[in-house]
Amino acid sequence: MKGTIVNVASVIIGSSIGILIGGKLPQKYKEIFFQAIGLFTILIGISMSIKETNLIPIFLSLILGGITGELLKIEQRLNNLMEHIKSKVSPNSPHFVEGFITSTLIFCVGAMTVVGSIQEGLTGDATILYTKALMDGITSLTLASGLGIGVMLSSVSVLLIQGSLTLLGAKLQFLIKDIYLLNLTGLGGILIIGLGLEILGIKKIKILNLLPSLIYLPIFIFIFELIVH
Numbered sequence: 001m002k003g004t005i006v007n008v009a010s011v012i013i014g015s016s017i018g019i020l021i022g023g024k025l026p027q028k029y030k031e032i033f034f035q036a037i038g039l040f041t042i043l044i045g046i047s048m049s050i051k052e053t054n055l056i057p058i059f060l061s062l063i064l065g066g067i068t069g070e071l072l073k074i075e076q077r078l079n080n081l082m083e084h085i086k087s088k089v090s091p092n093s094p095h096f097v098e099g100f101i102t103s104t105l106i107f108c109v110g111a112m113t114v115v116g117s118i119q120e121g122l123t124g125d126a127t128i129l130y131t132k133a134l135m136d137g138i139t140s141l142t143l144a145s146g147l148g149i150g151v152m153l154s155s156v157s158v159l160l161i162q163g164s165l166t167l168l169g170a171k172l173q174f175l176i177k178d179i180y181l182l183n184l185t186g187l188g189g190i191l192i193i194g195l196g197l198e199i200l201g202i203k204k205i206k207i208l209n210l211l212p213s214l215i216y217l218p219i220f221i222f223i224f225e226l227i228v229h
Contacts (some may be wrong), residue, residue: 003166004163014137015141016144018144036146038196046193048185058213062210075207093149103154106139112129
């Protein structure tokens with residue numbers, strides 16, 4: 001768990017610096033900075049989604065995941081929870097929920113998260129997570145300067161998700177195979193692009209209701225591979 005703990009610390013430190021910087025910016029600069037963050041988020045999503053992917057399993061996962069999310073009302077429930085936390089932690093933060101969701105997806109959905117966490121769980125080697133911690137620290141500084149304290153709160157997501165992957169490393173080892181890893185990264189990139197569109201005010205997308213697609217994807221890939229081979 002050392003790699004995850006270092007990663008959590010890097011997000012907290014980076015976010016703290018970003019919040020201090022953002023708090024000193026005049027409003028007109030905050031607006032343009034917010035737009036830059038939206039474009040930056042889309043760029044991250046594109047860089048992830050252009051990995052070699054199987055489009056059919058991803059499409060089916062998005063459909064079934066979206067239906068599941070709607071039935072469970074994931075977006076509504078989590079937004080209510082985040083608004084409650086916001087009222088206690090930072091009632092004057094206009095982008096609290098966006099900051100938390102955006103940074104959680106960027107920090108927790110990707111190859112380095114999966115491979116680094118599982119590798120540490122299997123071998124104790126946290127080198128990948130240490131590298132990721134440095135990258136996340138810089139990214140959290142950038143995001144927090146525009147989106148505020150919600151970015152810092154995503155450190156809890158990093159702790160829970162990476163920590164779980166590390167503890168379950170032996171049982172989840174199959175996820176580091178390219179066929180699973182590349183497609184999970186690609187799907188994560190699609191969701192992050194959706195977040196970028198939301199940040200820019202282009203389109204409201206129920207990203208949280210699509211999150212179950214990340215669970216369905218390995219199942220569809222397994223079935224797809226059985227059919228093809």
